[in-house]
Amino acid sequence: MSPTRYFAIPLAALSLAFVSAAPHSDPAKDHELITPSDIKWQDGPPSLSKGAQMAVLEGDPSKEGAFVLRIKLPDGFRIAPHTHPKDERVTVITGTLYLGMGGTFDEKMGKAMPAGSYGRTEAGMKHFGWVKGETVLQLHGSGPWGITYVNPQDDPRNKK
Numbered sequence: 001m002s003p004t005r006y007f008a009i010p011l012a013a014l015s016l017a018f019v020s021a022a023p024h025s026d027p028a029k030d031h032e033l034i035t036p037s038d039i040k041w042q043d044g045p046p047s048l049s050k051g052a053q054m055a056v057l058e059g060d061p062s063k064e065g066a067f068v069l070r071i072k073l074p075d076g077f078r079i080a081p082h083t084h085p086k087d088e089r090v091t092v093i094t095g096t097l098y099l100g101m102g103g104t105f106d107e108k109m110g111k112a113m114p115a116g117s118y119g120r121t122e123a124g125m126k127h128f129g130w131v132k133g134e135t136v137l138q139l140h141g142s143g144p145w146g147i148t149y150v151n152p153q154d155d156p157r158n159k160k
Contacts, residue, residue: 040055047155050156054069054070054071061143062143067142068140069138072134079129080105080149080150083126084121085144086145087123089140090113096115096132097117097129099127099129102126126150
């Protein structure tokens with residue numbers, strides 16, 4: 001049985017304006033440890049609606065190369081249908097992420113991803129999501145990272 005390729009993190013929708021929220025990886029080090037108390041949460045990027053918080057744990061999502069970041073979302077946070085230029089990989093740390101595939105937001109099409117879940121969405125796949133309960137997600141991938149909303153009116157960067 002092959003793994004389902006249904007899940008993604010629509011919340012990784014990040015602009016290229018990242019600020020370090022935790023110690024960055026030093027290539028000269030052979031390891032790095034970050035405990036929850038080390039994480040410095042900051043406001044989420046402009047590509048996510050107000051209320052989102054983020055912490056870059058490793059790398060720089062705006063540049064070529066690997067990165068790891070966490071995103072904290074309040075209960076009920078939603079993200080409209082969108083795509084990413086590269087594969088998206090997400091692990092649900094706490095809370096529940098609901099993911100749906102397609103260009104139209106439809107909660108009936110969402111699948112619950114409780115804490116401990118992992119998912120991957122291929123580059124260019126249209127998807128959307130929402131959370132129940134405060135939810136922390138870990139996104140890891142390859143930069144430069146970005147998001148394109150299916151409907152430009154849904155993009156928080158376009159709101160005045």
